[in-house]
Amino acid sequence: MTTPRALTLLAFYLVVFLVLAKSGYSRAEESGIIFSHAISLHGKPALPPDYKHFKHVKPDAPKGGTIRIAAMGTFDTFNVYGSQGKAAYGLYLTNSSLLTRNWDEPLTKYGVMVEKIEQPADNSWVAFHINPKAVFSDGKPVTAKDIVFSFNILQSEGSLFWQQFYQDVEAVKATSEHRVLFTFKHNRNRELPLLIGQLPVLPEHWWKDRGFNADLLEPPVVSGAYKIKRFAAGRFIEYERIKNYWAENHPANVGRNNFDIVRYDYYRDSNVILEALNSGQLDWHIEGYPRYWLEGYSKSALKTGKLIKGTWKNHNPQTSSLVLNSRRAPFNDIRVREAVAVLLDVDWVVANLLSNMMVRAKSFFDGSELAATGLPEGKELELLSKWKGDLPQRIFTDIWPPAGSMARREKLKYAISLFKEAGFQLEQGVMKTPSGKPFSFEILLGDPSNERLLQTQVRRFAEAGITMTIKTAESARYLKSIRALDFDAILHSFRHTPSPGIEQRSFWSSANLNEEGTLNLAGVNIPAIDEITEAIPASKSWAELVTKIKAMDRILLWHFQAIPMIYNPSWQIAYSNRVSPPDNLPRYSVERTTWFATEPTKLDDSVKQ
Template structure:
């Protein structure tokens, strides 16, 4: 067994044993103050680990994990609850030794039994994601009060030891006598840096910093969790939340709407310098945001139909007219990373794909996958002609300005949204689709209803975000494999089921080294693209943040995260900002 303080998929961890703190934090950051943040929708549960209910945001603040992921390294986890990690030479056994002194908020020690109970409970009663993520774990047991041992089914799943360590650990004794599968507003017992101080169901939740938090001086926590209170205020939609920020009710927000970033922040407090606007660059893989069709619906099972939906999506017009030129078109499921495929397959990637020749589109070997590009004028006739040709090949024709099949059934479907802010994208898209003779409805529902419909696959098309990391692995099963197509709550939103993709996902999970992981992921990416499962959207390589100028922050951000938990309240600024808020509100009162 190799005994270590950290695990990395990219060689040796960058930080040595006993490192003092994360490189990007201020270890002497002052504690205190409050940060008020935004949440959209509502909540009726404090259990985010099950399908039922809508969990409050921020619940992760209550719990600790065996390890913490470095936001400055691509794939490295350092011991947190676990003081040491032991990995056997054959990579079939991993053991975590818990820190002496780790305890729950009620003072009871965190034990190996808690870890075992959490793992088994999440796998049995938790979201389907956990069963896919940990499918290669054969057994877990407590080998003493502070030692947990996992036995794995295969040594090929290289990331599994790390993702096991990323599990939130829950208190077995608190959950005894409670139904884990039921949503509940009982304030849960945790061990993390915050506890729930107060809440109004569906409206507000406030987390209070735990003064005697057992890990407050650990190197994985020093310089973070600096707020005394974290308050989340819930709003009906993003438009109302933005107005609340401008009125000073909210301290900090990230802006995801390009139009609002360009036009909505010219208000008195911003002009007076009381509100700061910044674009903070990052190196995070941006994954795939898209319109995803539901392949469980017969309407979308023909790849030619799906390509027609792609052809008429005029990104260039949208970027110029809706997004102020802020975005880059997404052309990969692994965008903004070395894992994205491009050009024609070469070298090892081509070797992998040759093994599937005859079972994947032949164009994979002969053509670079390309999305249509327009001049942005809104006159997209060439794309309409290409789309109509594809639809005719798939058996659809236009009769009396309606697209119908051989039986005369119209081509009609619904685009399901959870936020009104996305209607400005969906409505032009609907117009372009209707030029083909399709009948398209755009429907926006509240977040709770949206979540229920997504989990039960009750939609035709919706907006989906498939996140990716620099180390793809077990989560790909939940995104893309046949086993997850009919499992309620899975993240296979598109309903993708293809034996080749299943095999490629397993190859990615079993990649023995970085070079092979890159080649196998690019092969998976290329096959996914050529099936035209989704209508790709766009991405941006920076965080757009707006905040009232009462915060201090470290000199730099980590490469793969915003690092907001390392910011703090500057007492001297807090008073000036409060005065500015009152002055800004004064004209309204008069």
């Protein structure tokens, strides 16, 4: 017999269940298991389980048309996840990941490929329930075995990035046809369920008999909304929207994936890209060069509305930095690296070559609250004090950059004094290394447009008796040199997310320091950085994360292995009147998948080089 007390308790638990379900969670109290439609690193997902679409899309955006985009260089593979070759642009369109990111939130991911996310309260594992409607582009169903295969192939044959990304995963197992379980080595990495959500879904039946790192120019079977339609190696590649794509009407895809055709045309010169935009051969381009933005676009095309320029604030902390390969002498000497940082006349470049449209970067996280500013204090000072005896003491007493208030001539004298401290000698206008050889180094570039930014620095270093040369390599050769760590210095953009996490370990940790394909390009080998990058994913609050990132930022700055130069606080996008953005772009991306066509576009296979 059911007692009134039992009925009251039953009603109470039913109300609790409904409240949790409405907020996106349901909890089995006895087992402590949480089921959700989305996961967020800090706080709860902004959208409830019954959301209709992402807020930044135009839900009734028309489907159809073509968008033509410029790409630099060339390509020789359709495998963007391997360790070899130069992958074609746009491949992100072809493969779904387990979870789909909402770019209007700092770090929240929603299920599309995944119907339900299952987690224990102690963060010791995560399970994903694959949507039973999910199919690959050849019509075969997506199963948990495909997820296991995807994980294992990336761990065994993928690029070093993927191997480091998932090093905290103990095992993966398909527990049923549509449930895959990931168990963790420890529960300290709170970000790990989200990281696993970035796993691309690859079809085992297509990949298992093919060499994962072989040259691949065979259009693969894919899991995303687009597939490769046609291509000419090194000239263009077209992606076509899959008709009757199984997840086309999922709330996360409403107002997205609007173009029937997404086409990338390859160019070798940014001047030719500008000509193509002005003549109507391209539809969309992020402009990175203020000179082009201010003076390069056709006045008649802008006046008639055939070409439109739009500016949107960039909320991502991203910097372009000069990376010194500290594995090589003399950049293994901190005094030499600081001297290089002092000699760089970035302020002149920003004012005279970039028209002050970009900003002098003084942090790897400039433009956000993550940037280290002033002197360390509070929790950050407390954290840094743990390694005080092992760190440059100016971290605690000086504000970066060094010699910031000095005049140009004074900076030159200060840099020369640093070289002398390191055993260099200035003889008859030539800076000699401790071994007596003239000091010269090369900056390797992958984009010829950056040559102009650095040519003035050649003269500046010549004033100190140093020969700085600039070499621009074709994109595939550049990538090969970077993977092999075969460079003195490079200009590199560190693209951090609004909520930095385990990828910081790839950028800065000494693990895999000298392994080919490492993302630790500068050769950072600092115990304090190793500890912080390990601790970042375990942050339990946003405030704790900010403290760790600021401390890491400050340590990196004062070791001068990478020198922040500039960051762009806005996205400058030139686009034709044949395409249109939604009313609002998300905070953390220009998300081209939300744009749509306003009129048909005639395709032309002739691409000017």
